Amino acid sequence: MADKVHVSLPNGDRLELERGATGLDLARAVSPRLERSAVGVLADGKLKGLREELPDGADVKVLTFDDPEGRRIYWHTTAHMMAQAVCRLYPGVLLGIGPSVEDGFYYDFDVTTPFSPEDLERIEKAMAEVQSADYPITVEVLDKEEARRLFKDQPYKLELLEEIDDETVTVFRQGEFYDLCAGPHLPSTGVVKHFKLLSVAGAYWRGDEKRPMLQRIYGVSYPEKSELLEHVRKIEEARRRDHRRLGRELDMFSIHDEAGAGLVFWHPKGGFIRETVENFWRKEHRKRGYDIVYSPHIAKIDLWKISGHWDWYKDSMYSPMDIDGLEYLLKPMNCPFHILMYKSQTRSYRDLPLRWGELGTVYRYERSGVLHGLLRVRGFTQDDAHLFCRPDQLEDEIVGVIDLALFMMRSFGYSDYSIMLSVRDLQHKEKYIGDDSVWDNAESALVAAMGRMGLEYRIGEGEAKFYGPAIDITLNDALGRGWQGPTIQVDFNLPERFDMTYMGEDNRPHRPVMIHRTVLGSMERFVGGLIEHYAGAMPMWLSPVQVKVLPITEKQVSYAHRVKETLAERGLRPELDARNEKIGYKIRQAELEKVPYMLIIGQKEVDANMVAVRKRHEGDLGLMELGEFIKRAEKEVADHM
RNA sequence: GCCGAUGUAGCUCAGUGGUGGAGCGGCUGAUUCGUAAUCAGCAGGUCAUGGGUUCGAAUCCCAUCAUCGGCUCCA
Numbered sequence: 235m236a237d238k239v240h241v242s243l244p245n246g247d248r249l250e251l252e253r254g255a256t257g258l259d260l261a262r263a264v265s266p267r268l269e270r271s272a273v274g275v276l277a278d279g280k281l282k283g284l285r286e287e288l289p290d291g292a293d294v295k296v297l298t299f300d301d302p303e304g305r306r307i308y309w310h311t312t313a314h315m316m317a318q319a320v321c322r323l324y325p326g327v328l329l330g331i332g333p334s335v336e337d338g339f340y341y342d343f344d345v346t347t348p349f350s351p352e353d354l355e356r357i358e359k360a361m362a363e364v365q366s367a368d369y370p371i372t373v374e375v376l377d378k379e380e381a382r383r384l385f386k387d388q389p390y391k392l393e394l395l396e397e398i399d400d401e402t403v404t405v406f407r408q409g410e411f412y413d414l415c416a417g418p419h420l421p422s423t424g425v426v427k428h429f430k431l432l433s434v435a436g437a438y439w440r441g442d443e444k445r446p447m448l449q450r451i452y453g454v455s456y457p458e459k460s461e462l463l464e465h466v467r468k469i470e471e472a473r474r475r476d477h478r479r480l481g482r483e484l485d486m487f488s489i490h491d492e493a494g495a496g497l498v499f500w501h502p503k504g505g506f507i508r509e510t511v512e513n514f515w516r517k518e519h520r521k522r523g524y525d526i527v528y529s530p531h532i533a534k535i536d537l538w539k540i541s542g543h544w545d546w547y548k549d550s551m552y553s554p555m556d557i558d559g560l561e562y563l564l565k566p567m568n569c570p571f572h573i574l575m576y577k578s579q580t581r582s583y584r585d586l587p588l589r590w591g592e593l594g595t596v597y598r599y600e601r602s603g604v605l606h607g608l609l610r611v612r613g614f615t616q617d618d619a620h621l622f623c624r625p626d627q628l629e630d631e632i633v634g635v636i637d638l639a640l641f642m643m644r645s646f647g648y649s650d651y652s653i654m655l656s657v658r659d660l661q662h663k664e665k666y667i668g669d670d671s672v673w674d675n676a677e678s679a680l681v682a683a684m685g686r687m688g689l690e691y692r693i694g695e696g697e698a699k700f701y702g703p704a705i706d707i708t709l710n711d712a713l714g715r716g717w718q719g720p721t722i723q724v725d726f727n728l729p730e731r732f733d734m735t736y737m738g739e740d741n742r743p744h745r746p747v748m749i750h751r752t753v754l755g756s757m758e759r760f761v762g763g764l765i766e767h768y769a770g771a772m773p774m775w776l777s778p779v780q781v782k783v784l785p786i787t788e789k790q791v792s793y794a795h796r797v798k799e800t801l802a803e804r805g806l807r808p809e810l811d812a813r814n815e816k817i818g819y820k821i822r823q824a825e826l827e828k829v830p831y832m833l834i835i836g837q838k839e840v841d842a843n844m845v846a847v848r849k850r851h852e853g854d855l856g857l858m859e860l861g862e863f864i865k866r867a868e869k870e871v872a873d874h875m
Numbered sequence: 876g877c878c879g880a881u882g883u884a885g886c887u888c889a890g891u892g893g894u895g896g897a898g899c900g901g902c903u904g905a906u907u908c909g910u911a912a913u914c915a916g917c918a919g920g921u922c923a924u925g926g927g928u929u930c931g932a933a934u935c936c937c938a939u940c941a942u943c944g945g946c947u948c949c950a
Contacts, residue, residue: 348878348879348880349879350879350880351880433944433945434879434944434945435878435879435944435945435946436877436878436879436944436945436946437878437945437946437947438877438878438946438947441946441947442947443876443877443946443947443948447877447878447879447946448878448946449878449879450878450945450946452944452945478942478943482886483886489941489942491923491924491940491941491942495940495941495942541950542950543950546950547949547950549948550948550949550950566950567950569950598949598950600948600949601876601877601947601948601949602876602940602941603876603877603878603945603946603947603948604876604947604948604949605941605942606943610949699950723950750950784910786907786908786909786910787907787908787909788907789907814906814907815908815912815913816906816907816908816909816912816913817908817909817910818908818909818910818911818912818913819911819912819913820910820911821910821911822910822911822912823911823912824911825911826911832910834909834910836908836909837909838909846909846910848910853910853911854910
């Protein structure tokens with residue numbers, strides 16, 4: 235047997251190492267820097283720890299914290315360190331699971347008394363001891379019987395153990411701590427440099443609300459202190475942008491105990507934003523061949539029995555109300571109404587496609603614990619639309635919807651998004667309604683549509699609902715956070731249930747395809763998202779107040795008033811602050827209100843018949859003719875800046 | 876709905892069993908001021924709601940409602 239092994243690096247280089255060489259040896263051979271920053275290895279696509287032996291002939295990549303997989307190893311080990319600390323402080327604690335997540339890690343514990351924020355500090359201190367002890371992290375392979383004995387006092391671990399198919403399992407040890415874990419992990423606990431525990435919350439064991447509630451501690455860790463500080467700064471930035479806070483401070487909306495949780499009151503300023511969004515939405519839909527319809531807020535329960543919603547979603551619908559001895563429901567969605575309208579006359583193949591949009595207000599019962607500002611409410615207005623088309627029109631319609639969706643996103647300043655196509659699980663075709671060929675055609679129409687538009691997307695196999703494939707777009711906002719954006723859902727079910735038809739060229743009835751789609755989601759959620767995206771500083775076209783006219787003393791008030799009138803006549807939205815306050819005070823207030831422009835009017839401006847322009851966040855732009863400022867402002871409005 | 880925390884003036888918060896406070900905001904007055912807070916005075920509270928313990932409750936106990944962080948859920 236040769237005493238050397240060879241591995242290939244990502245850049246194509248081949249490297250010769252002693253047989254038995256580990257990832258750590260490899261990193262050392264490449265560079266001292268890599269040796270310091272290495273956290274794991276990807277060998278032929280499989281994650282390995284740095285202490286594991288490298289297979290001969292493998293394609294290997296040394297992972298650092300900068301690789302997503304490397305980060306996960308780093309965080310996973312930090313989770314173990316936290317568990318070790320918790321075990322030291324709370325003897326008898328039962329361990330749940332402790333994985334890495336998107337931006338950090340957590341570990342679930344079953345403890346008699348829940349953790350308090352002060353406990354987190356104690357646990358951090360104990361973690362620091364684990365860190366400085368720099369325990370080597372070792373792995374051993376046990377057969378299940380040995381593992382059962384090892385974890386005899388850890389019922390949650392025993393449960394996990396029974397679900398593992400292999401005959402053997404791996405256990406990772408660091409100091410006195412050991413955990414059932416697939417790994418991999420860092421070579422020792424000293425590798426983790428900077429960590430912080432962020433929050434504690436209840437979480438059901440295995441996410442099942444019928445199982446015990448465990449205490450989950452979330453945390454994050456980084457190799458560099460500056461990265462940890464940046465992480466904390468980002469959390470604070472998110473707090474600063476919270477639409478609930480900004481919504482109150484900027485007088486946009488309110489929610490009242492007296493009226494009920496999850497029910498939104500739009501104040502004039504928030505109402506303005508919503509109105510502007512809605513008007514823009516209507517105009518764009520008209521341009522693209524949509525008709526706009528209206529439907530009632532309540533209807534007989536039978537309608538939702540036919541649609542199937544009553545069976546599926548009874549628990550999140552409000553109780554029926556009795557009207558003349560018949561049961562009526564507050565509508566949780568608009569689609570049955572649009573279907574009734576469709577069926578109000580015989581449709582010809584020549585009528586299709588029909589595109590009907592509605593800003594439809596719906597009510598859904600959301601459990602009390604999930605309500606959240608504008609983002610999760612009990613009454614909301616969907617920017618709903620239903621398209622009814624022939625199967626051969628599906629692809630074109632999908633292209634049209636995606637194009638509209640992306641146009642709308644761009645118009646509101648979202649340039650970063652990702653797309654998912656949800657299709658059937660081919661292993662379980664029986665779960666889906668509709669013929670195979672209908673599904674095949676629809677799925678390939680969606681694929682073709684995205685191909686035509688040159689879009690990149692992920693495929694979510696088995697993610698489709700039982701009634702049809704879908705396209706979902708996730709937006710990333712200014713902080714890089716994901717938001718649910720446009721959704722496009724093909725539906726084979728409702729046309730069937732309502733027996734919708736159109737007369738074909740062959741003079742026989744055919745089944746139309748139905749597409750549900752929303753581009754903004756709901757007005758509540760969308761405006762809430764906009765507030766956070768722009769941190770409350772809305773662009774000109776969406777700003778309820780665009781210009782604050784600020785006279786320096788009483789002497790300039792009448793001139794300032796004329797300036798304001800002129801702006802208003804040009805269709806801009808000015809406000810005059812003629813209060814008896816110093817100019818610094820008025821400016822400060824206008825800045826806090828996030829008004830895009832301030833026009834400061836002193837004696838100098840009156841004498842010169844000019845205005846001094848100040849831009850939000852930027853400061854003094856100097857003197858301008860009023861006409862010049864108006865041109866600038868109008869351009870900004872038109873460009874959606 | 877579940878676990879935990881919280882609820883005091885419009886807002887942010889102090890007040891741990893003995894006569895409810897501050898700053899900001901509001902109102903009034905003075906000041907007439909040049910790019911992020913002028914000064915003074917005044918008003919403003921069923922201490923979330925309901926019950927209980929106590930001579931006495933913002934404070935201790937119970938219930939309810941709501942909010943916050945998560946979990947679960949989201950047609």
